[in-house]
Amino acid sequence: MSIPKRIIKEIQRLINDPVPGIQATPHDDNLRYFEVTIDGPQQSPYQNGRFKLELYLTDEYPMAPPKVRFLTKIYHPNIDKLGRICLDILKDKWSPALQIRTVLLSIQALLSAPNPDDPLANDVAEHWKSNEPDAIKTAKEWTTKFAGAPVS
Amino acid sequence: MPSNYATGPNEAEITHNDGSDIDMEGDDSFLYSSGNEGCEEDDYLDYDEEDDAQYSNTRHSITAASSQTAGGTQLYSEDYYEEDDEYDYPVLNEVGKPKLQEILDSTSFSFTELVTKRQDSKIQEISTLFSLPIDIIEIFLRKYKWKHEKLIEDYMDNPEGTFKKTGVPYLNPTGPPPSSSSSITTTTTTISGEFDPHLPTPSISLKVLAPSSNSSSSSSTSVALNTRRKSKQAANSDEGLVCQICMDECTDENPAIVSSQSCSHLFCRDCWTGYLMNKFIEENESWNISCPGFRCDIPICTPYNMSLISNGGKNTDLDKLYLRARVWNYIKQNKHIAFCVHEGCGCVVECNDYNSTLQFPIPIVTCRENHVFCIRCEVANTHLPCPCYLAQAWRDKCTNDSETVNYIAANTKECPSCKETIEKNGGCNHMTCRKCKHEWCWICKGPWSEHGQNYYNCTRFNESESQAARDATSESRRELERYLHYNNHFVNHELSIKKTAKLHITIKHQIQEMQRADDSVSFHDCQFLTEAVDVLRDCRETLMWSFVLAYYMDRSVTGKSDNQAEIFEQNQVNLNFHVEELANMIENTKPQKIHSLKMEIMTKIGYVRTRRETLLKDTLESLQKDVWSFRNSDNIQFGDGKNTLQNIQKPDTSAVARKSMANASP
Numbered sequence: 001m002s003i004p005k006r007i008i009k010e011i012q013r014l015i016n017d018p019v020p021g022i023q024a025t026p027h028d029d030n031l032r033y034f035e036v037t038i039d040g041p042q043q044s045p046y047q048n049g050r051f052k053l054e055l056y057l058t059d060e061y062p063m064a065p066p067k068v069r070f071l072t073k074i075y076h077p078n079i080d081k082l083g084r085i086c087l088d089i090l091k092d093k094w095s096p097a098l099q100i101r102t103v104l105l106s107i108q109a110l111l112s113a114p115n116p117d118d119p120l121a122n123d124v125a126e127h128w129k130s131n132e133p134d135a136i137k138t139a140k141e142w143t144t145k146f147a148g149a150p151v152s
Numbered sequence: 153m154p155s156n157y158a159t160g161p162n163e164a165e166i167t168h169n170d171g172s173d174i175d176m177e178g179d180d181s182f183l184y185s186s187g188n189e190g191c192e193e194d195d196y197l198d199y200d201e202e203d204d205a206q207y208s209n210t211r212h213s214i215t216a217a218s219s220q221t222a223g224g225t226q227l228y229s230e231d232y233y234e235e236d237d238e239y240d241y242p243v244l245n246e247v248g249k250p251k252l253q254e255i256l257d258s259t260s261f262s263f264t265e266l267v268t269k270r271q272d273s274k275i276q277e278i279s280t281l282f283s284l285p286i287d288i289i290e291i292f293l294r295k296y297k298w299k300h301e302k303l304i305e306d307y308m309d310n311p312e313g314t315f316k317k318t319g320v321p322y323l324n325p326t327g328p329p330p331s332s333s334s335s336i337t338t339t340t341t342t343i344s345g346e347f348d349p350h351l352p353t354p355s356i357s358l359k360v361l362a363p364s365s366n367s368s369s370s371s372s373t374s375v376a377l378n379t380r381r382k383s384k385q386a387a388n389s390d391e392g393l394v395c396q397i398c399m400d401e402c403t404d405e406n407p408a409i410v411s412s413q414s415c416s417h418l419f420c421r422d423c424w425t426g427y428l429m430n431k432f433i434e435e436n437e438s439w440n441i442s443c444p445g446f447r448c449d450i451p452i453c454t455p456y457n458m459s460l461i462s463n464g465g466k467n468t469d470l471d472k473l474y475l476r477a478r479v480w481n482y483i484k485q486n487k488h489i490a491f492c493v494h495e496g497c498g499c500v501v502e503c504n505d506y507n508s509t510l511q512f513p514i515p516i517v518t519c520r521e522n523h524v525f526c527i528r529c530e531v532a533n534t535h536l537p538c539p540c541y542l543a544q545a546w547r548d549k550c551t552n553d554s555e556t557v558n559y560i561a562a563n564t565k566e567c568p569s570c571k572e573t574i575e576k577n578g579g580c581n582h583m584t585c586r587k588c589k590h591e592w593c594w595i596c597k598g599p600w601s602e603h604g605q606n607y608y609n610c611t612r613f614n615e616s617e618s619q620a621a622r623d624a625t626s627e628s629r630r631e632l633e634r635y636l637h638y639n640n641h642f643v644n645h646e647l648s649i650k651k652t653a654k655l656h657i658t659i660k661h662q663i664q665e666m667q668r669a670d671d672s673v674s675f676h677d678c679q680f681l682t683e684a685v686d687v688l689r690d691c692r693e694t695l696m697w698s699f700v701l702a703y704y705m706d707r708s709v710t711g712k713s714d715n716q717a718e719i720f721e722q723n724q725v726n727l728n729f730h731v732e733e734l735a736n737m738i739e740n741t742k743p744q745k746i747h748s749l750k751m752e753i754m755t756k757i758g759y760v761r762t763r764r765e766t767l768l769k770d771t772l773e774s775l776q777k778d779v780w781s782f783r784n785s786d787n788i789q790f791g792d793g794k795n796t797l798q799n800i801q802k803p804d805t806s807a808v809a810r811k812s813m814a815n816a817s818p
């Protein structure tokens with residue numbers, strides 16, 4: 001399968017003009033598969049954590065959204081146990097005019113602003129809504145435990 | 153929030169410069185939004201059945217198809233049975249028989265044409281009425297799920313609101329646009345008396361842009377766009393227009409098409425095509441397609457735009473897919489037209505009198521292949537005489553509860569003392585209530601203390617003490633048993649219907665035997681046997697659903713309708729009895745003898761048929777007169793809720809095994 005020019009261009013730009021706090025590297029043998037690292041945003045419970053994700057561009061891309069999943073465990077109301085992400089632009093609000101970098105930026109933004117009213121992980125969302133400080137505490141603990149943040 | 157991005161992108165950033173720098177930069181915060189719209193359908197136009205009923209008194213029937221109507225389709229009217237001696241499923245006309253592939257293969261296929269014609273004539277009609285271009289009406293109608301009465305009503309009430317609701321930039325047919333849309337004033341056309349409804353509508357129409365290398369020739373592009381392009385070109389003069397999807401420069405062969413003057417998103421023709429093909433194929437829809445731009449809601453799927461993207465019909469695949477999606481959309485949105493629910497059939501059935509039928513509980517239709525189904529439930533077979541909502545409640549109940557309910561029925565009893573639901577584990581009849589510690593016997597429900605050492609055999613079933621304990625069953629338990637009673641009847645008839653295929657083979661065999669015994673017996677002579685099997689099938693189906701009706705019927709509040717309920721039960725018992733007799737006659741008579749029973753069987757067939765008609769007629773009349781009240785299907789619970797359904801899960805077998813081991817040595 002040949003790689004569309006658009007994907008090549010996106011890769012070039014991701015390498016030449018990287019987004020702060022985000023690394024996305026395509027696999028040597030499959031340019032549609034990316035290893036991604038997102039730094040936890042400042043002022044969020046994920047601060048100082050480094051989160052690994054995988055991103056895959058299907059053959060339909062860019063008509064269909066990329067498939068993205070967290071590999072690092074994360075305590076977040078919109079991300080479930082399997083690392084799947086509830087984000088509108090990865091579903092019905094996808095636009096072919098969006099790109100890998102915009103998708104990753106949106107995910108980074110999701111870490112800064114969890115939305116427990118539109119949960120994917122119900123128990124986490126419940127926790128968030130009933131006792132936000134405690135939920136944030138758990139999220140920080142997980143960030144230390146799984147995403148390598150120093151103990152705060 | 154991205155709202156500003158959705159409608160008016162920062163104009164300076166749009167399109168072309170170094171090809172990779174597409175307008176995704178700037179303030180990153182606009183990107184993220186995970187509001188509810190992300191995970192849930194947000195469809196304000198999603199009318200449900202109730203809404204539908206509101207304007208059901210107006211007809212949806214479409215004239216183009218009436219020519220095919222096989223005469224009167226006034227279903228179940230009072231005189232229906234008088235007019236027609238032979239009961240038949242209400243005759244409904246069929247529109248045609250499109251298989252998906254056929255639609256794709258042949259654009260001249262009659263059904264596609266028929267639906268297209270209807271759509272077009274309706275669009276034309278409303279276009280004239282509103283003095284608006286057909287492109288806009290097409291979007292309106294699709295968003296209104298082809299409910300033109302509702303559209304007309306809304307539009308007359310509040311034209312601007314209709315535009316807003318459907319996402320179409322406002323276009324005032326009679327005067328200048330209101331100040332709120334001042335940003336697109338220059339592009340908004342005011343339509344005068346001599347307007348041509350087929351002309352492109354600036355606010356939603358696409359436009360082909362010539363590549364910038366010969367920008368002087370692109371005189372048709374809007375002023376705004378030209379200015380923008382020139383300013384960009386000044387900085388980056390060797391760059392042409394860059395498609396925001398493939399990131400390639402547009403060419404003469406693959407020109408840039410700009411989405412509209414309201415959003416100015418720009419893509420090449422190939423990408424437009426790819427985007428639409430993907431929508432048509434993957435999502436099978438044509439009604440909700442908006443501009444591919446990020447968070448851009450401008451509807452773009454209009455006849456004018458389609459012909460522009462397919463380059464005046466040169467892309468036939470795209471045109472065919474569009475046509476297919478448009479027809480599908482129409483069928484899916486119109487409740488009185490449906491694809492036959494039988495797998496692989498592909499017929500389309502139209503219920504011409506759907507709206508008059510809607511006031512009637514059960515719109516049953518028959519397709520060209522003689523498949524019978526309810527067009528409202530879209531479930532195979534009929535559920536006469538049970539109204540749709542009860543039939544649906546029953547189906548839900550059976551799929552949700554049956555396993556649990558049957559498990560509870562077979563494996564639990566209530567403690568005679570405190571009514572706690574107790575599960576039987578293992579073979580011992582000695583039950584000890586986990587709640588009140590009462591000890592009792594599983595078989596007779598009497599107190600265990602009277603049973604002595606007789607662990608495995610209870611001989612006290614008829615003792616008064618035991619009987620009293622059994623009589624004291626709680627209401628919830630009685631509810632459960634009641635359900636099982638009706639469910640048993642339902643399931644038994646259902647099973648018998650499933651055996652019908654086998655019965656047909658038996659009958660064939662019997663006919664052969666008869667012909668062997670008597671040369672004069674012709675195949676025609678034996679037709680009565682096949683007829684008997686078919687009549688049995690129909691009757692059993694009616695009986696099945698009559699038991700469902702009986703289950704939901706609330707006899708406690710009926711009052712004056714008791715009479716009707718009794719007639720219903722009489723009819724039911726009567727039909728049930730004669731159906732079993734007829735079944736017995738043809739299943740258990742030796743082939744040699746069956747011919748001598750011909751007259752008797754034929755009489756029986758006639759009689760059973762009449763019984764069924766009577767039951768249906770009486771029941772439907774009662775339903776129409778609304779004499780019965782039905783138990784709220786949602787509120788019917790087995791057990792006291794907490795104790796039974798939730799708490800008692802089917803135990804995994806190992807747990808049962810462990811428990812029974814523990815119980816085995818008393």
Ligand SMILES: [Zn+2]
Binds near residue numbers: 422
């Ligand atoms: Zn393109």
Ligand SMILES: [Zn+2]
Binds near residue numbers: 415417445450
């Ligand atoms: Zn747009």
Ligand SMILES: [Zn+2]
Binds near residue numbers: 494499520
């Ligand atoms: Zn059919």
Ligand SMILES: [Zn+2]
Binds near residue numbers: 515527529
């Ligand atoms: Zn129905």
Ligand SMILES: [Zn+2]
Binds near residue numbers: 570572586
């Ligand atoms: Zn008890």
Ligand SMILES: [Zn+2]
Binds near residue numbers: 580581582583607818
């Ligand atoms: Zn025992």
Ligand SMILES: [Zn+2]
Binds near residue numbers: 595
């Ligand atoms: Zn007993």
